[in-house]
Amino acid sequence: MFKSIRTMTAAFAFGLLATVSTALADKVVVSNWDGYMPKDMAEKFKAATGLDLEVAVHATNEEIMGKVTASGGEGFDVLFVSSPFAEALNKLQLLTPIDPAKIPNLKNLYPEATQLQHDPGNTFSVPYAWGTTGLCYRSDVVKTEPTSWNDLLTPADDIKGKTTMLATDRWLMAAGFLAGGMSVNTADQASLDKVRDQLIATKKTLLAYDDTTFYSKLVSGEAALVHAWDGWCNYGIAENDKIKYVVPKEGSDLWVDTMVITKAAKNPDGAAKFIDFVLSADNGKWVVENIMYKTPNKAGMDAIDKSMLEKYPNMAIAPADLLKYEQLRDLGDGMKAFSKTVSEIMAAK
């Protein structure tokens, strides 16, 4: 409850703030996840373009979404958001179309990165990082190496109580959908009920739901098999080379984090320059080496140390293979039934 009140007051205060903030033509205001771009980005950007960069941070997509919908996007030029949120912001008409003429570094993207399901041709969003969601496990602890989502949903006896699943609703359900051969964007009641029953059965075998510390649970040995985003599994692999990552045979979702320009941007040209700067090979390389995510920036991927491709198997997945996976899309009106189903799973004993 306290959190909700805080969110509301924050939104309220933000509304006040936005109306009094003044336009600064030579400044670009960006909101990103903390640590999701180089710390010295502002200095580098200033040196390259002469523009000032002001960086705000948001902890979650939902947080920046709340701020932007409460203020119409006032106060920000560029936002980093995951693709379903970029899609929702676009449908709410809060974004400025991307003008390729102003972002020459778009040429650094893989051709596949211009064919994303949520935005073919990058008309309102530019991809920054992308990857898969799969299984991360201790190869020295599990008796048989996992190959299927069912190895997580119905774990073998030796790893019962030693598995975790992502708590974030869309990915939690996606594991069930993929195991049942369904779309990750399913929202019809019969399918929801079916996946709900499976996930309630799975809940009894879980150590915990976890989307922040699952890789350290593998390192400490608390867990043997966890549901993981590929880059996060890499944090575990970096600490223990017995940790491995696999995309189950039924497939994965393709998640994409993107950059968008708000419609209310005070400095749309500066925003385009910022996105252009982020798409440089150096910044793409930084994402891979520091966040350990794959980037759709081909120039950046080409620049990384090739030993990373061997050590971190997700890095070697070809962009064409990524495109075979379905992206999570905004569910629109389907969200209510979806969210109720998730509550049913969470409340089950």
Next chain:
Amino acid sequence: MAPGVLWLLGLMVVPCLLIFLLAFFERGTYGGIDWNAPTLENLKRAADPLYLTIFWDSARIALLATILALLIGYPAAYAISKAQEKHQTALLFLAMLPFWTNYLIRTYAWIVLLNPAGLINTQLMYLGLVKEPLPLLYNEFAVVLGLVYNYTPFVILAVFSSLQRMDPSLPEASRDLGAGAWTTFYRITLPLTAAGVAAGAAFVFVLSIGNFITPDLLGGGKLQMVGNLIYDQFLTARDWPFGATLSGLLIAIMMILLFAQAVAANRAGGRHA
């Protein structure tokens, strides 16, 4: 007076009214709020057995935490009140000391202690007392433990202050007139400190039922309390209207409890006078 009223208005009344207002609208298709169609749909949805079960479970866990906090906090407060006066401040200070550390850090400390590969389990296994790690974490036990640990100091403070206010000659008279130590406690001390017990209990219950961090971290997300449900509606489902409805219901429950506690305190005070 005026700054206090402004404070209450700006930080308490207005946000609460906003929440009540939101409860009567629908989520927009892409999040946000659809202001066009006021509706009672959210209230109907909140009456679904699913959500009532979550409310009921939260109340049950909060009540359990309250009872345990009272059982631990009351004797602690009693012992502090019986200690030499020069030690009392130091003892109360020690009871409050955990508040100097962030709630999250204290919660993570419990994870370090309780997890299957953690300090307690490795020691127990090293000593040969158990063969398999005990399931101490990611269950209801851990959640209740976390709540009791965090909120017992409130009981200690509340009970201590009502013990201080009690006239010491009353229990003395009871003993002089031949009542035993237990009888004196049950018939004199406990009734005279009922207001402190009620205040401490209300603190623990209200803070516990709305808590979402402890079920999330110590419960491993497997235990859904109403705080988590509200958090999810606001931040995951982006359904602010339904989150607001649930918040409104929770606020109403808390108000009723605080009101009952105030009435109880008044009665106890009246009888004393």
